[in-house]
Amino acid sequence: MDEKEKNTGIKLEYEIIKDDFSRAGEASSNIKRVLRQLGIDSSVIRKTAIATYEAEINVVIHSEGGKMVVNIEPDKIEITAKDNGPGIKDIDQAMQKGFSTASQKVRELGFGAGMGLPNMKRSCDEFYIESEFGKGTTVKMIFKL
Ligand SMILES: Nc1ncnc2c1ncn2[C@@H]1O[C@H](COP(=O)(O)OP(=O)(O)OP(=O)(O)O)[C@@H](O)[C@H]1O
Numbered sequence: 001m002d003e004k005e006k007n008t009g010i011k012l013e014y015e016i017i018k019d020d021f022s023r024a025g026e027a028s029s030n031i032k033r034v035l036r037q038l039g040i041d042s043s044v045i046r047k048t049a050i051a052t053y054e055a056e057i058n059v060v061i062h063s064e065g066g067k068m069v070v071n072i073e074p075d076k077i078e079i080t081a082k083d084n085g086p087g088i089k090d091i092d093q094a095m096q097k098g099f100s101t102a103s104q105k106v107r108e109l110g111f112g113a114g115m116g117l118p119n120m121k122r123s124c125d126e127f128y129i130e131s132e133f134g135k136g137t138t139v140k141m142i143f144k145l
């Protein structure tokens with residue numbers, strides 16, 4: 001079996017809780033640890049670590065909560081962050097560097113630079129965002145191996 005085949009079909013799933021700052025970042029650090037154990041290329045790990053952290057924090061601070069799912073396949077890692085609302089009114093605006101609706105309280109914790117979504121998009125090979133205002137947001141990112 002070649003190196004890449006061994007990682008076929010591994011699926012990781014994490015629940016992300018709204019406003020839970022004490023656990024924010026746990027899912028992304030867990031994902032990083034698993035990818036390391038699987039021997040995934042360190043440059044890919046670095047990129048997925050940035051993207052999963054930003055996605056996780058966005059669900060914590062901007063949404064009603066949701067989940068992150070990681071699918072590791074022989075030739076790619078697919079990461080989906082899906083939340084239960086409230087959704088994004090204007091995706092083009094949300095994608096702009098520096099745009100943020102983060103509250104003062106959240107900014108004091110060090111978030112709210114409006115760089116999360118642009119950094120996620122930059123880190124991955126394929127980026128998809130879907131949002132229905134009032135329903136929820138799904139971000140899907142693909143990293144080629
Ligand atoms: N999952 C989400 N649900 C609802 N709104 C979101 C979600 N993710 C992002 N947004 C909206 O898009 C804006 C931009 O997101 P982005 O991650 O780029 O910046 P930020 O989270 O405000 O700040 P930073 O990520 O730099 O700490 C957010 O301020 C928020 O209005």
Ligand SMILES: [Mg+2]
Pocket residue numbers: 054057058112115116117
């Ligand atoms: Mg963000």
